[in-house]
Amino acid sequence: MQKILGKWVQRYFSDEGALLLFALLIAAGLVIFYLGGALIPVFASLILAFMMQGAVNRLTRVGMGRMPAVILVFVGFVGFLTAFLLFVMPIAWRQSVTLFNELPRMVIEVQNLLLLLPQKYPDMISETQIRQLFGLAAAEVSQLGQLILSFSLSSVTGVMALLIYLVLVPILVFFFLKDSDSLIRGWTAALPEKRDVLNQVWHEMDDQIANYIRGKAIEILIVGAASYIAFAILGLNYAALLALLVGLSVLIPYIGAALVTVPVALIAFFQWGVSSDFMYLMIAYAVIQALDGNVLVPLLFSEAVNLHPVSIIIAVLVFGSLWGFWGVFFAIPLATLVKAVVTAWPQNHAAEEAATES
Numbered sequence: 001m002q003k004i005l006g007k008w009v010q011r012y013f014s015d016e017g018a019l020l021l022f023a024l025l026i027a028a029g030l031v032i033f034y035l036g037g038a039l040i041p042v043f044a045s046l047i048l049a050f051m052m053q054g055a056v057n058r059l060t061r062v063g064m065g066r067m068p069a070v071i072l073v074f075v076g077f078v079g080f081l082t083a084f085l086l087f088v089m090p091i092a093w094r095q096s097v098t099l100f101n102e103l104p105r106m107v108i109e110v111q112n113l114l115l116l117l118p119q120k121y122p123d124m125i126s127e128t129q130i131r132q133l134f135g136l137a138a139a140e141v142s143q144l145g146q147l148i149l150s151f152s153l154s155s156v157t158g159v160m161a162l163l164i165y166l167v168l169v170p171i172l173v174f175f176f177l178k179d180s181d182s183l184i185r186g187w188t189a190a191l192p193e194k195r196d197v198l199n200q201v202w203h204e205m206d207d208q209i210a211n212y213i214r215g216k217a218i219e220i221l222i223v224g225a226a227s228y229i230a231f232a233i234l235g236l237n238y239a240a241l242l243a244l245l246v247g248l249s250v251l252i253p254y255i256g257a258a259l260v261t262v263p264v265a266l267i268a269f270f271q272w273g274v275s276s277d278f279m280y281l282m283i284a285y286a287v288i289q290a291l292d293g294n295v296l297v298p299l300l301f302s303e304a305v306n307l308h309p310v311s312i313i314i315a316v317l318v319f320g321s322l323w324g325f326w327g328v329f330f331a332i333p334l335a336t337l338v339k340a341v342v343t344a345w346p347q348n349h350a351a352e353e354a355a356t357e358s
Contacts, residue, residue: 045172051213070177095241201340209333215300220247230284253312
């Protein structure tokens with residue numbers, strides 16, 4: 001066993017670059033594990049600044065000075081954030097409250113529909129089973145209401161933290177944009193001069209992560225806006241709330257679209273039943289999803305992430321369970337990072353052969 005471990009260490013850790021990359025990965029993991037909660041504003045600011053860096057670079061390439069470009073992009077970011085918080089979020093919150101108040105009526109309607117099943121299929125299901133099922137559903141809805149109430153009563157500190165983030169994050173974003181070059185030079189100055197493996201991983205990931213993050217943000221905006229327009233034109237209830245869910249669903253590949261279809265279809269069914277309006281809505285929703293998958297995604301993600309769908313789903317499940325929303329958002333870049341590290345990791349076959357001969 002000792003000889004096998006020795007061969008493995010000589011093959012994968014005899015290179016200085018490999019040791020440096022391994023040490024940085026361990027350090028980053030420890031920082032995220034122990035200080036992740038406290039550093040959420042910093043991480044969020046880095047992500048937002050990284051998303052906007054492309055716009056700053058484009059403006060500087062067309063002749064605008066760096067500082068005016070940073071100010072212009074930052075003002076646009078603050079304006080968008082303000083509009084989202086003042087217009088979109090209040091509407092979505094009001095519609096969420098209204099939907100929650102409507103849930104008992106919807107449950108009763110579903111119960112009345114399902115109670116017809118024992119009449120048609122008495123050998124397969126009974127009325128008692130239906131009532132027991134809805135008794136459990138009513139208990140779950142009651143627990144959900146208590147959970148929401150307790151959350152609202154205990155969320156004063158959360159609201160204060162959110163207000164702090166709304167001030168702190170824009171400030172950090174501005175300085176990350178303004179001083180990005182000097183910050184990168186300062187961080188890399190502490191690293192050894194020989195860092196070929198680290199540079200290889202960085203160059204491989206830089207374009208892919210930038211393309212993914214910016215493309216995903218644009219995809220959320222376009223899909224959410226298109227869904228809201230379609231829902232509003234057709235007169236669907238809770239249009240803003242459902243459009244927000246549809247926009248955010250693109251964060252979860254393959255799964256998000258299927259999951260968000262359920263509330264969209266249910267709300268439309270309770271509003272119109274199986275009617276022409278219901279069919280028009282589902283057709284419009286299917287067209288939006290088809291255009292997103294077949295037109296928008298290929299246009300936005302010019303550098304496709306070469307990962308198998310099974311790998312993507314596993315990455316979403318693993319990183320989502322570790323870091324929640326941000327884990328889901330960065331599941332594909334993180335999976336790509338793992339692949340890039342594995343690909344770039346040096347393997348010293350000569351050391352392995354020498355160890356085998358000895």
